[in-house]
Amino acid sequence: MLPYLDENDVVIDGGNEFFENTERRAKALMEKKRIHLVGMGISGGASGARRGPSLMPGCTPHAWQALRPVLESMSAKVEGRPMVTHVGLGGAGHFVKMVHNGIEYAEMQFLAEAYALLRAQGMGNEEMGSVFRGWNEDGSDLQSYLMEISSKILTFPDDRPQGGDEGYLIDKVLDAAGSKGTGKWTVQCAADLGIAAPCISAALEARFVSSDVDLRRRMQDLFSSVCPAPPTAGQEMDGEGEARPKLAVQTVADALLFARICAYAQGLHVIHSANQERGWGVDLTSVASVWQGGCIIRAKLLEVIVSCLKESPSEANLLLIPEFAKRASALQHSAREVVVHCVLGKIAAPALCAAVTYYDGIGRARGPANLIQAQRDYFGAHTYARLDAEGKFHTEWS
Ligand code: 6PG
Secondary structure, X not given: OHHHOOOOOEEEEOOOOOHHHHXXXXXXXXXXXXXXXXXXXXXXXXXXXXXXOEEEEEOOHHHHHHHHHHHHHHOOEEOOEEOEOOOEOOOHHHHHHHHHHHHHHHHHHHHHHHHHHHHHOOOOHHHHHHHHHHHOOOOOOOOEHHHHHHHHHHOOEOOOOEXXXXXXXXXXXXXXXXXXXXXXXXXXXXXXXXXXXXXXXXXXXXXXHHHOHHHHHHHHHHHHHHOOOOOOOOOOEOOOOEOOOOOOHXXXXXXXXXXHHHXXXXXXXXXXXXXXXXXXOOOHHHHHHXXXXXXXXXXOHHHHHHHHHHHOOOOOOHHHOHHHHHHHHHHHHHHHHHHHHHHHOOOOOHHXXXXXXXXXXXXXXXXOHHHHHHHHHHHHOOOEOOOOOOOOEOOOOO
């Protein structure tokens, strides 16, 4: 396109591009011809495209000023407020959209795990659909777009019944999750920054596990032949694991909200850290507020997140904000109950488990990594720091 562009022209890349490519291209176009590349995250799927998406442009202030009226007019609106903000410079918009998708992966996995759990408790599709609908009602803290579509999916009739076998479409869908790369990038970028995002990585890995259907089928056959699990006395097998005393629906709801809190804390922490490293000028409050409408992860919880961030805009992790920490703390017991229930009942719930272990790990001032440091120093003289003295130390442990 370069030969056809003039100085100060603005070019928008509205795909899910990897932010490093955007950084490189924006710099090269600016240097070559003073052309402004806008790396714009766009979320909302097909209906967002028709009715207004959430827009996350990363660009120069010049490009933002040029585009602002157009973007504000085409974006989704929440109480008249356009779901677009100037995210920051260079690849900031694509980075923020990538993390949006990482949180999306975690949220989808939490819902899939809740579905597995309720199904293992013997709930049918209608009942599960109505539970999810209840969780999405006005006033429910769990309200979200993904909750809404999941409630509809659960009770959607099969549109291609084979041989008169009617029923629900969801029961005929192959349980192998695809992915196009943004979740993987989020995990890779979080690792590059040294920031933990375990709910997002658990969700990504759960997709990998799901996608090898043949392997899972062979494993199930082998596992049940080498070690048939004896049903617990007085209880029936439920097909997914050993039946366990049922969990209250409210306990599952609380665990889901707890997990959502952890996923947002992780995702926003990744953005905070990238922004510090790159100097993009990202304002987390504005990012969270353009996720309130139009995008796939829009959720009621974002109201709380936005108001917490307004109070403490520079905190690296949401869980350091007292109001947020208080909410997580009130829900943690339910999350633990759900995780224990899943582990004992052989219901794979990696993302919910990751939420609890993340919370326990970051919430402990003294963890067990002193042993890891000592091991590293023992076998590789990697040195360690001491609690009671400045500097680096090495010991001849043997
Ligand atoms: C959105 C979606 C969109 C796309 C995902 C799907 O915000 O509108 O996130 O970007 O549907 O890329 O990602 P996977 O194919 O990796 O699930």
